Amino acid sequence: MQASEAGRPVNLGVRKQRFVLALLALEVNKQVTIERLVELTWPQDPPVTARGMIHTYISGLRAAMAGFGGKPAGVRVDRGAAGYTLCCDPERVDVHRFRALLAGARNSDDERRVELLSRALALWRGPALAGAASEEVRENVCRGLDEARLTAVEDLVEARLRLGRHESLLEELLALAAEHPRRPRLTGGLMQALHRAGRTAEALEIYEHARQRLGEELGLDPPAELRELHLTIVRNDPLPDRHQAPAGEAPPVPRQLPADLPTFTGRAAELGRLLGMAGDETRSSATVVIGAIDGTAGIGKTALAVHAAHHLADRFPDGQLFVDLHGFTYGMAPTTPTDALNGLLRALGVPGERIPHQLDDRASLLRTTLAGRRMLILLDNAATETQVLPLLPGSPGCLVLITSRRRLIGLDDAHRIRLDVLPSHDAIAMFSRFAGADHPPGRVAEVVELCGRLPLALRIATARLRARPAWTLAHLIDRLRDERRRLAELEVGQRSVTAAVDLSYHQMTSAQQRLFRLLGLRLGAGSAARAATGSTAGPGAGFAAGPEAGLDASAAGSAAGPVADPGAGLGVSAAGSAVDPEVGLDAYAAAALADSTLQHADRLLGDLLEANLLSEPAPGRYRFHDLLRVYAAAKADAEEPAGERQAALVRLLDHYVHTASEATKVLHPLEAPRRPHVRSSPTPAPAFGTQREAARWMGAELANLLAAADHAATHDLPAHALHLSTSLHRHLRAHTRYAGALHGLALRAARQAEDGYGRAEALVSLGHAHLWADRHGQAEICLRQALGIARAIGYSAGELNALTGLGHVHLRTGRREQADDCFRHALAIAEEIGDPDVSP
Template sequence: MLLRAIGTTLGKGLKQLSNTRVKYGSVMDFSVLGPVRAFLDGRPVPLGVRKQRFVLAVLLLEANKHVPADRLIELAWPEGEAPNTARAVIHTQISRLRATFAGSEDVALVREGSGYALHVDPLRVDVFRFRDLCTRARAETGERRIELLEAALALWEGPALSSVATEDVRLRVAAPLEEARLGALEDRFEAYLGLGRETEIIHELAEAAAEHPLRQQLVAKVMLALHRLGRTPEALAAYQRLHRHLDEELGIEPAPSVRRLQVRILRDDPSLMPFSGPRQLPPDVDHYIGRHDHLDTLAGLFDPAGRAPAVVAITGKPGLGKTALAVRAAHRLAARFPDGQLFVDLHGAGPRPRDPAEVLARFLRDLGVAGADLPVSLEERIGLFRDRTATRRVLVVLDNAAGEEQLRPLVPGSPACGVLITSRRRLTGLDLRGLIDLDGLAEADALALLTELDPRVPAGDESAREIVRLCGGLPLALRIVGAKLRSRPHRTVAGLAARLADERDRLDELVGGDREVRAGFLLSYTGLEPAQQRAFRLLAAMPDTGFAAWAASAALGEDFRTTERLLEGLVDVNLLECGRGEFTPTRYHFHDLIRLYAKEKLAAAEHAAAWSRLTDAYLYLGKRADARLEFGGLHQFTPPPLMLDAPRLVAEVERNAPAWLADEYPSIIHAVELSAAAGEDATTCRLSATVAAFLELRAQWSDLKRVAELSHAAATAMDSPYWTAYALFALGLAARETRDFATAERSFRSGLAILPSVGDPLLEVVTLLSVGVSHRLLGRWDEAAASFAGCLSRLDSLAAPRWRAYTLREYGVVHRYRGEWAKAKEFLTEAITAHRALGDVRWEAASGRELGIVHQDEGNHAAALEQLTASREALRSVGDHRREGATLRCLGWVALEAGELPEALAYARQAKETLGQTLDAHGLACAEVLLGDIHLAMGDPAAGRAHLDRGVAYLAGSGDPRWRGKSRLSLGRHLAAAGDPAGARAAWEKAWEDLSRIGAHEAATVRALLDR
């Protein structure tokens, strides 16, 4: 009868929803909260006699658990009344139930040992849905809690297990369910009282208390509701009735909590009245896109379970939408904090952050404290604020906080309260349950925001993508752009993107009405100390590729420790961001728009001084690092002294030069470009030289070409033969490795023509060596051999053992190409010995790879495999992916020649994967040719042809006649296997033309095929 009074519209709706299934087959649902029933696809199913329905009810209550047969017998025949045939009767009922379930695909009644188990999705049984809803309700507050509890109670259609057993048996089995129902009913009443909605439930509440006169918490709720409704005499009479019932039936007094409630009612305690707390949240943001993960994280962080209030912070740079995220999250969380939501802008980014005492005075007034009763001191206000929130669930939103000192007094003491903070500072000194460090919107979300703000923005439009990039994903900037496009129909997306692309005007474009990106940055800047403001300005002179603390120290002209403190201070207020480097654990960078603002604040004289100090440091450290590289140490110039107070920096750079250059080469390249643009020719040439060897080491050919071109222009402008020759050497190297042999030869020849007048014999040797490598790759092996012989002759008078070792290796490769195995082994063995003496693992292994190929060409498979395996391991140990991939390709070829096809395929696939991590397109094409050969040998020419065609297509235009010929040799084999002898012969004729012209030993193989 009580359940009829519950407003069940929502509950019935949820129940209907729970009975709605996507039908992949017939499904069955069960109810035990009332009559025991079953439904197949929503239609009632006959369940037989009462005892059979009772057995089903017990199995449903223990769904997916083992229920002993003795337990079923004991419940079905209480007090020892079971006949001798009881077990057979139970078995018969189980069999009939199985037949009933035969039409369902998701219910199984199985025998388990001496009992049975009913396997079913628990949420198809109403009792489990009831428990699930009650569990979810305990984690919610306010209206949401009421909704869930009413949905749970609406599942009840009468006494549980009605009409399936005698009343005493039913009560025995269903007693826990009835207790759970009453508990849910009490929780529902509590939720209504928590919202001050006594009028809606008073009659139902009184009826429930009358039905259960000894349930003290029900009576207490009746007393509170009556008192709030102005019916205090009735409230006290309810207490007297409870006292009398307990005394007469149990001989006890009411519980202490109920007695205290009676005293508070007698005293007319004002705290008993419903609290109408402040509702101060700003309106939610319109056109809000993205941040779903952050909103979900915030919802989880404000879980009410805990011993301390949930204190959560959202931090980040200006313009990211911290306040918008906090407001949206607060609106979602409001139901969990029914006693009020306080909101205040703490003005933390401005020059005058709000005084915590002033904020507490406002909060206390909002919580009902009269102005005359406000304490004077901060400590007293903190105490009163925590007292007033001690028994309430209040959310405090503290927007734009200045720092920990301002925040600590504003945190309530009750674990039922929550605090949501936004700040530009990272708040590392505050005890937080969670911290969300906000970043710019992802591109997809940023584009969606633009489209929502102005539907004219086409989805996926390239100009829109450019706007997103130029705005750095800042929601504020994107909103200003979107509003401009919407309010000014004559503006186009492409036109606005073009205007934003000009750095000088970008911040001027990001102004709309009273919203301006620059204004947010200004607040942060004015809040800095003078030393921090200077650092902020000067760091705008840094390359926008990121920088280490030592580089900042150089630009600022400060000692290292002072610089680190300044940098961390700017990070704390989110004006700088952090990343990681290979050499330096922490690297710093600006957000693009913040960097533009810093540039606006930077005076020309400050920029010039900072830039001069920085480039001096790059020149000094770059020259030291370059000297430690394999192909480094060629350039001749005296760098300026290092004016840095950075202990151990030089030693660390020299000890790990490749890692230092891996971090710094983008900044050095940027510095080269800026120096060239400023007409600083000498600096341009010197900076280019410090990074050239590293770019060669990492196969960064486009970058090498760029700095070499700038260096060549600068050297020409200042009429410097030396720097012209050096730039021509670098240009030739970049051209050669990208198979632009004509440019390479022209650059090398021009450099060699200048070098005799320069007086740098080592650079002359290295350039001649590079010319020889070009000849080798072009198949001009006589000219290559002459170049290498000339290098060795000149090196006899130079103390340059490393360059001698390189030359020996190259000379050995030429002999290998010609099939001159003995001479190849002689030169390669000497190269290996020389590199080993130098401790050069990489080039010892690279030379060993060439020797391994010679062994295989001589037919010594075991020696080849041993040598190549050792070389591969060494190259992997030093991280040389390019040469490791080439060695893996050789191992695949050796395995193919030996008929070990699975091993060959594994090596070739590894080679392709490894080379795919590099910029070596030529090596990748050679691996594709090998894969084609292996698949052909394995009897899968179709798969092999796909690989081969990719390799042949690249090598046809590579300018390398040897590999072009080898790829055509493989192509002929595929065509022959495919039954195209004419095509095969044409391919082999082209291969013969390439290979015989240069004298490659593979030409003999082609000739044999043509002569068959």
């Protein structure tokens, strides 16, 4: 990176300062965001002072460039809303002179083309940005320039060949083809030069080497043009006349890309993948490169594709095409491939009367028209693979970017980029960019999460905030916190999260829609604990239990009367929970909700996943993004009868109760005699062949099982809560903070149902939870109450469990005689009921 004025070099300062100028110069007269400058200047672990250092570098550059030649030279760096712009005549920057010469060469005859391309290539003094950036960063930033340079070399070679200058080209071509063996145009140029020089055998040998190399290294055949050239030489046919048409008849160079977003934020990794994919010499020289970007409504697919396309435009000098396929557009049917081809062909200069009527004929003409041209094609908002496939070029040199809400799995060899919601730091940056940076960070983080980190929702929220000057961020947060109003709040003008998702929902079948709605049902939505924490997540949400989850000892009905709270110290809150609040659910749970076979549920889940209405955080686990869950819940409330909603949740509870019981039988088979009977699930359930499988299922479903118990205890389903408490008793030994909450819920449910057996079991479980947490006094209180209830109602298994637990309390507190007494009584009961296990 160098600068000079009147032939004198200008000191541009340290290396990173020179690199910042280079980035601005590459985008002359366009704003480069500070985030982009930081991201490229420090590609790994930028310092916390990075933004301040960028400002310092800009100040240094302004000082260095001030008054070139003793007067303002029309070169300055301006500050914009989001970054900096280098303002000057593009002709003052060699890279832009290079591009201008290339553009002139494209519309010239071969004599003039040779002159202009030679001048363009003479501007190169070495690798772009040499000395200003590391090789890794230089490769990332300058890959398009390097590709443009090589393309110019190829264009120059072919023009000189057409002018009959093959003799003077031979030595140069031999070196170029050896340096770039995977560039078929250079290989073809060398073959032509050798053949025209009478060295046909060598030309055929060059082809054979290229064919073998492509097959061995890439598993590919040579491109069609190289194969045709080979046949021409073998047959000794005249080489094709490829003189370019006069300038006035040159094909148009379409520039159809929509405007880039100057405020584009985030997606650095995805953008890097797109830029790297397009610059992959191996693939781009041998095949058409396809980038398929998919994601749910409002996730920012088009913004990313357009932003990437603008970065890549210079690599495709023959033009950029854009087609909105209207796959998901309100009030419009998807564009047919036939109509899309008509628009593409007209943009490429094909007269209307030459465009055939049949789809296959139009697709063939498009491939013919694009052959040998380097073009970027952006196919936005695709509905299906069928809509896209006829629009693809057939020869190398082109890049196709496709966006769709669906996962276009039928596109072979496409680079797939699936967009998720923004990471928190990018979402905060986007919100702050639009809403201003003078808001409390904690409030910004909260509103970003309420918007689900969805770009569309963030833009709507900031638009509403700007449109209502009287609103504070706290006011906006209060409006968004109410989940029943949240989607209604995320609407401004013609933009709406609900309307965006509606387009996907209404394209589903009735069976898909029904499962989508049922997946939005909430477990535990009515509990006091959940309300206290503000958690409203659906199946798979984290279990929330506040102080009410503790046990009031007076409710136990002990003959000894009320004592201190046996559940004290074990109640927990969802805040800081170790249980993942977004574990999702599996196909068995979906089958329970839908009352369907496992295969049918699995197929429907796959459909929703393909439509990006669900995500799959782990194999076989499915969950919603936050706002999609809110949308699904609203659809369930509006379209699913109340009786069916209740029945679906009961089926889900039945599934969890049955499967947890089966897993416990496998994990602790000796305890089976003292566990209550659980009826079989009416819907499919997994079978556990090993303890490892059972433990894995328990671990994966823990949050769902806790939420199910919460729901059962607060929705008049005490038996479900009690069964889950009993089944999870052992498993929660490693999760004592949740044990108190779960068993406290079970105790309340048993009290409300006047179930003495259940009260005894819940108290035993609470006692053991305290014992595992070394709260021996509380453990003894719970177990003594359980023992009294069990004896009063003649519940031998409950008496056995309570005595076993009391024995271990006495043993741990040094009361060996009392422990021995409890164990003797427990063994007697165990022999009586046939229970071989007396461990807590």
